Amino acid sequence: MEELQDASIHHMTAKVIAAIKNTKSYEPIYKELQKLVCNPSVDTHDMRNTLEDAIKSAGLETEIRNIVYNLVRSRLARPDDKSLASKQSAKPTVSDPLGYLKRAGVLWDRRVRKSLNAMCTELKVPLHGQPRISADREDFMAKWNELSNYNMDLANYRPVYAPKDLLEVLLSLKGPAKTTENTDQIPQWEFSHIALPVKNLFELRAHYADLLRSDGYLGVPDLTVQCQRILEGRHAPMCQQFLKKGCTPAPYRGALWASVLDSKLHDYDIDYWQKLRNAVWTTDHIVDKLVFKDIQLTASNDDQYFVFEDVLYQVLLCFSRDTDIGGCVEYEAFPVKGKTYEGPPSGVVPFHGICMFAAPFCYLYDSPVNLYYTFRAFYIRYCHRLTTINTHPQGIVSLCLLFEKLLQTYEPQLWSHFRELQIQPLRVVFKWLMRAFSGHLPPDQLLVLWDLILGFDSLEILPLFAIIILSFRKESIMQVASLDSIEAILADLSSIKVLPLVQLALSRD
Numbered sequence: 001m002e003e004l005q006d007a008s009i010h011h012m013t014a015k016v017i018a019a020i021k022n023t024k025s026y027e028p029i030y031k032e033l034q035k036l037v038c039n040p041s042v043d044t045h046d047m048r049n050t051l052e053d054a055i056k057s058a059g060l061e062t063e064i065r066n067i068v069y070n071l072v073r074s075r076l077a078r079p080d081d082k083s084l085a086s087k088q089s090a091k092p093t094v095s096d097p098l099g100y101l102k103r104a105g106v107l108w109d110r111r112v113r114k115s116l117n118a119m120c121t122e123l124k125v126p127l128h129g130q131p132r133i134s135a136d137r138e139d140f141m142a143k144w145n146e147l148s149n150y151n152m153d154l155a156n157y158r159p160v161y162a163p164k165d166l167l168e169v170l171l172s173l174k175g176p177a178k179t180t181e182n183t184d185q186i187p188q189w190e191f192s193h194i195a196l197p198v199k200n201l202f203e204l205r206a207h208y209a210d211l212l213r214s215d216g217y218l219g220v221p222d223l224t225v226q227c228q229r230i231l232e233g234r235h236a237p238m239c240q241q242f243l244k245k246g247c248t249p250a251p252y253r254g255a256l257w258a259s260v261l262d263s264k265l266h267d268y269d270i271d272y273w274q275k276l277r278n279a280v281w282t283t284d285h286i287v288d289k290l291v292f293k294d295i296q297l298t299a300s301n302d303d304q305y306f307v308f309e310d311v312l313y314q315v316l317l318c319f320s321r322d323t324d325i326g327g328c329v330e331y332e333a334f335p336v337k338g339k340t341y342e343g344p345p346s347g348v349v350p351f352h353g354i355c356m357f358a359a360p361f362c363y364l365y366d367s368p369v370n371l372y373y374t375f376r377a378f379y380i381r382y383c384h385r386l387t388t389i390n391t392h393p394q395g396i397v398s399l400c401l402l403f404e405k406l407l408q409t410y411e412p413q414l415w416s417h418f419r420e421l422q423i424q425p426l427r428v429v430f431k432w433l434m435r436a437f438s439g440h441l442p443p444d445q446l447l448v449l450w451d452l453i454l455g456f457d458s459l460e461i462l463p464l465f466a467i468i469i470l471s472f473r474k475e476s477i478m479q480v481a482s483l484d485s486i487e488a489i490l491a492d493l494s495s496i497k498v499l500p501l502v503q504l505a506l507s508r509d
Contacts, residue, residue: 019071024268025063032060059234066236070262073457074381097195098391102334104173105389108166109331112349113341115160120286123156127342129285141281147292147313154296157289159352163434169389170400171424191401191426196391198402201410204464205506208456210244211499212506227252236260243455246448246499253447254364254374260454261377265370273369276318279345287320290350297352299359304443308362315358315372319379322346328380331388348384356438357383360450363443378450382459386434394459399433400426403463410508411471413478423483428490429466436462441493448498461502468505469496 020026036042036054043050055061096102120127132140143150173194199207227249230238239259242248248256258264280288295312299305305312319325326347343349358375365371385395392398407425408415418425432440436459437449452461469490470477476489 016068016071020067023067023071025067025266028266028268029060029063029067032058036060062234066234066259066262069236099334101173101194101196101389101391101397103336104169105331105391106334106336108169108389110336110338110341112161112351113343116286116343116349117341119157119160123286125286127286129283132282132284136284137281144277144281144314146310148300148309152289152292154289154293157293159294159297160290160349162352163431166387166389166396166434167426167430170397171426173389173397191397191404194397194401196398196401197393198398198405199460201406201506201508204460207458207460208452208502208506210456211246211452211503223247224249224252227256231255231259234259236262240455240457243451246452246455246502248448248451250444250447253451254370257364257378257454258370258374261374261381263373263377265373269373270369272324273318273372276321277314279321280317283321285320285344287344287350288317291316291320291355294350294352295355298439299355302359302439305356305359305362305439308359311362311368311371312355312358314368315361315375316350316355318372319348319358319376320344320346320350322376325376325380329384330390330392348379351387353435353439354387356435360438360443360446363447378454382453383436385459386436396434399459399463400430402460403429403433403466406463406467407470411467411474414470414474417478421481421483423486425470427483428486429463429470432466433462437465437493441496441498445496445498452498452502464505465498465502468501469493471505472496472501 033055036051036058039054041050042054052061055064117127140147140150170191205212223245227242230242231252236259239256243256243260292313295309295316299312300309323345329347348354357379358371361371361375361378365374382394385392386399387396389395389397403426415425436453437446440446441449449461449465453459473489477486480486480489
């Protein structure tokens with residue numbers, strides 16, 4: 001037994017070391033370690049102990065611990081390249097109950113990319129972009145900090161897809177019929193037939209137990225001092241634990257998020273940002289038009305975000321050129337015949353509302369560079385799961401299933417009301433779930449909700465929060481009989497307070 005444990009520890013250590021070597025942090029840390037080895041305080045006769053002391057004194061121990069912490073949370077939980085390749089090349093098996101869902105994920109991604117390719121063909125523009133003409137390049141560079149004044153003809157451009165398009169695909173998903181099951185009896189608008197494991201309220205209560213504890217909810221001055229001390233310690237796990245309180249002092253939120261997401265700036269990050277910016281300046285790409293179109297349709301018309309229009313152009317345009325994103329985002333792997341289509345450099349096809357994932361970060365950072373890296377890390381870890389069909393426990397399909405099960409169990413009256421009206425409850429809340437409530441909640445409350453996502457490292461808070469909002473407006477919903485009326489009741493969330501409602505949802509019988 002001990003030998004097995006030792007082998008497991010050795011295997012994980014080897015994976016961690018290999019993963020660290022593949023990070024951009026490896027080279028600068030290695031150079032710092034080389035300098036420390038030459039430090040007079042490091043004794044060659046007691047190399048291990050004296051070098052460890054030197055590493056601690058230089059603050060490198062904390063930095064290395066944070067790197068390991070973030071790797072274990074994210075990348076090391078993913079299958080390695082070889083196992084992923086074998087999955088992609090393997091034939092689908094009848095025994096895989098989620099094979100149809102994985103196939104749907106591949107087909108959805110293919111459909112989105114096909115639409116982008118079709119738009120390029122229709123408008124006679126190259127998918128991979130083309131060099132900007134000299135005058136356009138100079139104009140773009142001159143207006144980089146005020147791109148709202150940059151003239152661009154967007155009349156023929158439209159979003160590749162919107163939340164409702166993804167919802168229609170999700171509602172049409174049907175798994176393989178069981179031999180004893182009459183497929184005609186499967187409701188056309190329920191997710192209960194999807195065999196994904198989701199938590200019940202008791203399991204959610206255990207996961208979010210820290211939210212139900214009264215200890216630690218001190219006065220604002222005490223929280224501020226506590227937050228300052230945690231940031232001075234620079235330990236990512238402590239920063240994540242602090243976010244679980246749901247009452248982060250606003251001036252420190254950006255630093256806490258950057259620590260938890262490992263997005264603090266380094267020199268190589270600034271160099272890479274400049275490289276992305278130069279790629280935008282020199283190359284005209286179809287995604288530029290889609291980014292401009294999306295921001296003008298959403299953030300520019302939002303009272304809470306229109307002032308950040310210029311920053312959002314910078315961030316989303318650089319995001320579209322970032323080839324590192326494709327290597328970090330997980331997509332479903334399943335063999336599906338048919339033509340494949342290329343996407344933009346980042347691998348992310350802009351959709352209606354994508355800028356609303358970035359907009360809330362404008363309240364946290366003055367610098368577009370700081371904003372970019374924390375937004376990118378947040379998108380890679382969470383947001384992409386909301387816009388792709390996947391089998392991840394926190395993917396959009398699992399969240400929809402969790403929402404339905406919670407609604408059936410804890411609001412049976414509402415569930416019956418929706419059934420009688422033949423209205424899919426998901427149609428009411430899907431835009432909340434897919435955008436993680438961005439653009440629907442006031443920014444101050446949205447940031448509290450996202451604190452909890454980061455603190456508990458879970459998107460399951462989204463369907464739970466959606467349920468309690470429906471419960472909060474239940475009396476009004478029960479009195480109307482159309483989708484438009486229900487949506488009107490739920491349109492204004494400006495009075496909603498996240499923390500007390502989530503605590504109420506978790507404490508229900």
